[in-house]
Amino acid sequence: MSLYTLWGALEIGLIFSLVALGVLISFRILVFPDLTVDGSFPLGGAVAATMIAAGFDPFLSTFVAILAGAVAGFITAWLNVRLKIMDLLASILMMIALYSINLRVMGKPNIPLISEPTIFTVLQPEWIPDFIARPLILLVVVTGVKLLLDWFFSCEIGLAMRATGANARMARAQGIATGRATLAGMALANALVAFAGALFAQTQGGADISMGIGTIVIGLAAVIIGENILPARRLVWTTLAVILGAILYRFFIALALNSDFIGLQAQDLNLVTAVLVMLALVLPMGKRKLKLLKKGA
């Protein structure tokens, strides 16, 4: 495995850590099974790519992409909170609708960003090669997002959101507008996912209508891996854990891509990834059992 592979895994892992943070907010904090993610990730990419290709500033384009994601998440929550559509179904409806919307936004299935300026080409100092510069820029971005989220979830609105997810009835009894908390939380979650999509399009040479497929699976896997390797009660640690989980997931894929030496082939990729993730989840459990056995003896 080469240095490029490792930096590449870090780059894509950091981008997907924003998806993981979004999924953490919807699935874990609000307890809202949200599949909108599969649509809001390409939405972010589509909006950013379309605007950049049309000549807009990459930072402005990325910002609008984030807003678009927030709107998508808000509508999903609105379908659930105001129209009383079951949460899972509301998010599926939104995910399906976003496919058409993304095609509309782009006007065609694929928008290349190979020669256009991106936030990475603007920020990148010339003396650092881009395979190293991009992960470093992303590291700063993701760290910033993490710290902001940690702060947000310790302030009043954030705490209200956490209470809504933990026990909605109790939260209402305490005077929290749980509907509003869900709307805001879902907007925030999908804004993060769209942000990831916008960054993805800018690092991978463009946006494609197919780029969203399986995003939710990757996000969930990252959250679960993270919670497993770094089990913690405090949110500050959990946000760190899911970021690590997302990066680790990418290292598993990098490893699976380099597994030809044990006779595995290209079509085995997803299986190898699944087995590696499974091992990561099971191994810590084995250790705990071992401890228990020792105590027993």
Add this chain to the structure above:
Amino acid sequence: MFKLSTSLRAIAGALALGVVCASALAADKVVAITSFVEHPALDAVRDGTKDELIAEGFEPGKNLKWDFQSAQGNAGTAGQIAKKFVGDNPDAIVVIGTPSAQPMVASTKTIPVVYSAIADPMAAQLVKDWKPSGTNVTGLSHMLDPVKQVEIIRRVVPNAKRVGIVYNPGEANSVSALNNIKGELQKQGITLVEAAAPRSVDVAPAAKSLIGKIDVMYSTTDNNVVSVFESLAKVCNDAKIPLIASDTGSVKRGAVAALGVNFYDLGRQTGRVVARILKGEKAGDIASSTSKNLELYVNTAAAQKQGVTLTPEFLKSATKVLN
């Protein structure tokens, strides 16, 4: 409280193992090839490339290391495969499908990249035009040559003056195919009559609206039209209007004829370009091109229904004749 657990250590060990084993493998020439998904057309391109390389004397396992990776439809994985290939620094990289080609071209400016089965390499910004790019990128497109398409229309209906097309204005590939053939038809003094079908259910009514205004119906690889091709064929059968398609699969579904791309052959052409690069040519000096050997499929039963008499020479030139 937490601890970085055993799994992390296990991963570190596995990563180290990967580094050791990857460096242990070394062959004369290395070709890395990736496709976005595995499906019959794209697999045919991959196998064609491999067979042509073998014919050129580069045998996988002997004097060639052949590294195939599939992104299995996942954009993130496609990005990681691009990074892996750059790190492996092979002699040539082959990319099949636009979502795999773009991250690859965005990741390296030095390693030769040969794209294949890309409908419109200019729209995907892989190359600027059909000329040698001067960059590290070249390849093969399956874009259809409008001259050859018009030629087939004229061979089936020699005195055609008006050609009808049903298409989806919301589908980029369809619109570009339409504009592609429009210019060539105009050059030859043939008018193009368009009818929009934004949904599959609109295809038959749109086709009916063209009857009386056209001498022959032509279909692009428009997804809406191809998905309900039988209904288009029925309109043409009823009105005795010859229907010509641009993908061979539609011939058995009711078109008189189609001149389409053979993806295995496109792979052989790709293999030839890769071989030239392995023998020392620069990718930037090789012009991008489209498929050279197209396949002509003919359906005699449909010809009868649509009131066309096909010449024996035309039937003889067909790759495949369906009855």
